[in-house]
Amino acid sequence: MMCPTPSPLLQRLPPVRGRLSAGADLSKLTWFRVGGPAEVLFKPADKDDLAEFLRRKPADVPVTIMGVASNLLVRDGGIDGVTIKLGAGFAGITAAGTEVHCGAADLDMNVATAAQKAGIAGLEFLSGIPGTIGGALRMNAGAYGTETKDVLVWAEAIDPQGTLHRLTPDDLGYAYRHSNLPADWVFVGACLRGTPGEPEEIARRMAEIKQQRGETQPIHSRTGGSTFKNPAGRKAWQLIDGAGCRGLRRGGAMVSEQHCNFLINEGGASAADLEGLAETVRQTVLAKSGIDLEWEIKRIGRPDRVAIAGMSSKNGSNNAGTNGGNTDEGGTHD
Ligand SMILES: Cc1cc2nc3c(=O)[nH]c(=O)nc-3n(C[C@H](O)[C@H](O)[C@H](O)COP(=O)(O)OP(=O)(O)OC[C@H]3O[C@@H](n4cnc5c(N)ncnc54)[C@H](O)[C@@H]3O)c2cc1C
Known part of the structure; x- marks a missing residue:
């Protein structure tokens, strides 16, 4: 029986409480259902775990951040270094007054729904965008005349030294589908503000958005949104x-x-x-x-299918579920 190829990168990374996996098949995670493996995929347990990892990881190891990959084209050769994907430890929505506090891993749809139930109007545009709040903050996602920057009070992000920053829309240099946050900083949460509204009226607008999307966009296909x-x-x-x-x-x-x-x-x-x-x-x-x-779509990773150092190259097929040659060493790396 063949032993899995060890990942030299995994050996160089600090211990974490979350999960580090070598050779994770990213085609299973992207809306397009394409893309090669992550040299290492890191799912941090929470903010402290992420901050500690960033502080202690070797400086020469690149990081790439991924939400639910609804605006990403991951190339067939996969992503070198560490790909960070935030999970449950970065989710949690609370609404009070006209403000909604949420985590970067929360889906835009869930934030819009929480706002609707709390009678906070102005966030319904998020209900039609199939990404996370982290992706919305990075992309300044928008629809129907409203952009993320218009409803943002502050966002929190962790820098490569592991320091948490609270940033205003001005700090983030927002423009159309653009923010100035450095590529290796990670959004971890945000406070969004709307205006007082009637839950029934907000729900009606969200239903309109849903209907309009279904009629005009291939929302049930393997796509990446506006190219x-x-x-x-x-x-x-x-x-x-x-x-x-x-x-x-x-x-x-x-x-x-x-x-x-x-x-x-x-x-x-x-x-x-x-x-x-x-x-x-x-x-x-x-x-x-x-x-x-x-x-508009972010293209990331290597175009080729040359093996990333220490990982088995393999069959070249890149459809979901067929990336069997990459080793998922799985388990907590500690
Ligand atoms: C059917 C469909 C409809 C869409 N409609 C719209 C629309 O109306 N309006 C619109 O603006 N977009 C739309 N999109 C595009 C996409 O949904 C948005 O850009 C969304 O904000 C991306 O979020 P995500 O979590 O999928 O991010 P990803 O696609 O995973 O990543 C996008 C970018 O954000 C960065 N990123 C993600 N999370 C973080 C984080 N926590 N910290 C730092 N950087 C991060 C990534 O590094 C990458 O650069 C649509 C996409 C689809 C598939």
């Missing part, structure tokens, strides 16, 4: 449609017929198929309209 940002004064989908790219295919990837700024994994797509198709769209739009679309 490109809207250029100033224009809609990306109109430019893509005008360039004749609606329904375009590459491998198992397709430009959605329903909303052509969305890409879909029809089942067998690789991350390279999706990224290559989007680049074709970008070039076609540029040639047709002179407008160079900017990616």
